[in-house]
Amino acid sequence: MPDDIAPTRHQRLGSNAGDPHSRLDGIAKITGAARYAADNAPAGLLWAVIAGAPVARGRVARLDTAAALAHPGVTHVITPENRPALHKDPDLRAALFDWKLDLLQDDRIRYAGAPMALVLAETAEAAAEGARLLAPEIEADPARIGFGDGLAFAAETVGIGAPPATAVGDVEAGFAAAAQVTEVEIETPPQYHNAMEPHAIVAQWQGERLVIDTPNQAIVMSRPSFAAYFGIPPENVHIRSPYLGGGFGSKAILNPAQILACLAARETGRPVKLVLSRAQMYGPTGHRGATRQSLRLGVDAAGRLTALSHHAVSATSSFDDFLEPAANAALNTYACPAISVSHSGSRWDIGTPGPMRAPGEATGSAALECAMDEAAHAAGLDPLDFRLRNYAETDPATGRAYSSKALRECYALGAERFGWKTRPMQPGQMRDARGRLLGWGMGTSLFPAPMFQAEARATLRADGSAVVETAASDMGQGAWTALAQIAAEGLGLDLAQVEFRSGDSELPDAGVAGGSGHTATAGSALYSAGRDVIAQLTALATADPASPLHGAGNRAVVAADGWLRIEGEDHRRESYAAILARAGRDALTGRGKGARDPAHAEARAMFSHGAVFAEVAVDPALLQIRVTRLTGAFAAGRIINPKLAESQLLGGMIWGLGFALQEEALHDRRSGRLLNADLAGYHVPVNADLAEIEALTVHEEDRFVNPLGVKGVGELGITGTAGAIANAVWHATGRRVRRFPIHPEDLA
Amino acid sequence: MKSFDYLRPETLEEALAALSDPDTAVLGGGTNLLDLMKLGVALPDRLVDLTRLPGLDRIETLPDGSWRIGAMVRNADLARDPGFAAAFPMVAEALLSGASAQLRNAATLGGNLMQATRCAWFQDPQARCNRRAPGSGCDALEGANRGHAVLGWTPACIAVHPSDFCVPLAALDAQVEVAGPAGIRHVPLETFHLLPGEEAHRVTALEPGEIVLALRLPAAAAAFAGHARYLKLRERTSFAFALLSAAAALRVEDGRIAEARLALGGVAARPWRCHAAEVLLESAPAAPDSFARAAAAALETAAPSGANGYKIVLAERILARALAAAAAGTPAEMPALPGSLMDDSDRETAHA
């Protein structure tokens, strides 16, 4: 996208962007009119249920397929013995976003819940009972789960194709020069996405075309991944994903249920619906892998970091390689002349982890912020003062200037709002009126501000209204609303005049709704498509002697509220509809792309920042922990919709609370099965856990991230928060708990 | 899932007749039973829904001043019944500290009493579990058992009973009215749930074919209304089972304890009545020392069954805390977060 359309001075974009619109899809959602994938029921539907492995390692010796087939309503049982051929080896990763999938390729079991068979039936109930009747005979091997039992291995990459180790400066020299060295080990458990909407798919074939209803965070990008399994061109895959009930990364990657449903639909010639149960979402659909992190911080007499090393052992499956890039948190957060980060892997008999809201940043910042707190205390410094002394003016990893960084303002605003100034240095000093121990802690939030590639189309219609199109994903974050606001902005139209079409792979590619880059990327494409329409419209008008805009020369033409006018000469104006009518056009189509300017990408480090302050109250005898206050202040470029952005930031902070005190998946040691694969056993925060919580934003203008100046808010809030809460627990009790989540007995 | 028959009898006789068939289960609100059926833990051939039985939804006082509450009274209705809540405030508080509003609206009295342990291996049909599959072993002994029992357990089973409601009921000498082929009988709630011995399969005093018809609370139990509290330690502010809980009720006369009723939750396969501690409290001053001594006595026989030794320490403390709270007097209004150690309601809006 050319830079010249950028708003160059600070301005609130016009009347659309910047407004706290309630979500446009809100009514449809609360009235049930919004159609989620599992709501689709085409005629002739077959229901599919996956029979998942009851152990984490071994082989399936026998399945009673006859019993399943004998159950009324059951039509097919697909097992490794009769599974129709796939065009692609599921154990082969062809692309960056490919995960190895368990698609009934053999009788091996690699994790509990992995598909052993697919049962198809005329009803959901019959399919479920058929799956139960398979009564598998298993030859089980002991499960290797946990850092003690896992197999260590050297990492080739971490995250999505990132290098496993990076070093800046001379770390040994840095530690030698330190007046104090703080060493910290932190463990984080496996955590699961637990999107409210279970993974679901309705697949049907129309000849060689595959039509899929499924929640998907990367609608157009996923087409080749589906197509590869069936040997069809990507254009033959039509994905409809108008609404997602949460994704958090788990719906960006293909899962076995999706391919098996498509395969079953092709095999049977009937539409197939497959909906995972809550329990089935703990295994084949990704999770946040466990980490064991070791940090060393060297600090000089002036309280400045001299060296920082961060090593993470990240757990992954026995057969694939996604490693939580936790240690990379140390690369970009604090100024330090010598930084070394590294990762290694630990193979467990679990499903392969994947990206989950702030993958790496969440786990890594939890550990880093705890370590910073300890180092500050060892240096006799207030934790905020310590962070300010180590404020990174340029990116520590690359030395690049930041595209923008209002972190100092976040610290100041958050600290002021929270009342941080009066915090005693020593732990265990504060009590509330009920005699509960109070503690205050803080953490820095940091998340990259990436951009991907997106395209969009905008069509101005004869009546002056417009339709804009891009295949974006609304995961509940509000894409239907924020992106429409940006599109309206680009077109100089009121939001009500713009029809936004999205969530369908037949539309232009909006890239992935991930990495907190969707609004920036898809939004930029939509904005520029609108500007393209306006440029064409301006050309039509200024070239037409009958138009009041004729002869505008070099004077700026402004598009707003459906009118073009010459800036400073308000009477010289004409409506979009009038321009089109005179030109004899019934529509005008513009196209736009969203991508980062490579020169800026090369020259600048781009991150969103924030500061989170937490107060906890701990019952001194019974050790129950309550977060009584959470204040976050964030800088994330231009905020398109303050209401939605606040929701995202609050949601992130609340997730951080769950990370600190509640979330953990437990496995049976022998079988490797999940012990708490439901929302009664796997705790996430409830409303009553949130006493006082606020997310503030600091104004930040960024001319480099993209012409809109938009960063991202989706993942930022979780970073910083978990560490802030753990630090507050220490400040209340004097206990440094080394393993998340923090339980009452850890304080005994 | 497995197919089953669904019956909705109109009379007690029909219900009992239907229950004479083995593999028949009683359906209350279904909030526990249906989950267990979906998990493949409960596999009944027939469900007998008690909704239509006359009178089971009644809360009544009998001529002798005792209370009788029908088995189908919903948890929420009982907790919000003004007369009942005034007479037995800690029972109402325990009810409201449990589950969520939606669950309490559906859950019945009988179902709450009869609900199964939340032990993860009990809920997993493939695991070894003596309680579910006699003689198969107990996977919890080797597993993540920080929530398991510290009182009354044997190596056969270390599970705890999950109900909040039952804890104050055990303290207040409630009786379970049971109907069966042989007629009606009464079982003290305190011993209604069975402790494991050599085996763990039988979990309540109900015989095959029997149902819970009602619950009785003696008139004397209402004498504690002025000094009664239920406290619950849990890992989120609401909607979580108790790690530990305590019900304490006192009759205080001139600063001395005339009578005490105490029970612990989350420590054993039954709500744990603390008789020895009650005796120690009789005629003792209503003061911290007495509470601490009584609490220590209550845990005298406790022993960890796994990584749960912390529970013994904390159980002692929660008992002492509940006693102190009871001595201070029952709050005039139900706290915004019933049973909570973390009630901030004077600070901000709370949601139960």
Ligand SMILES: Cc1cc2nc3c(=O)[nH]c(=O)nc-3n(C[C@H](O)[C@H](O)[C@H](O)COP(=O)(O)OP(=O)(O)OC[C@H]3O[C@@H](n4cnc5c(N)ncnc54)[C@H](O)[C@@H]3O)c2cc1C
């Ligand atoms: C997510 C979740 C959280 C929860 N949290 C808590 C909590 O914090 N505290 C707490 O105390 N409870 C909690 N519960 C448990 C809840 O209290 C029970 O599920 C409920 O009380 C069961 O009542 P019901 O009527 O639904 O029973 P059902 O599910 O209908 O039945 C449960 C059992 O009782 C039997 N039964 C029912 N009625 C009778 C009868 N009249 N006679 C004989 N047998 C009968 C059934 O056959 C079955 O075995 C929670 C439950 C869930 C799902």
Ligand code: SF4
């Ligand atoms: S503790 Fe009891 S319920 Fe749990 S596995 Fe052991 S026997 Fe079963």
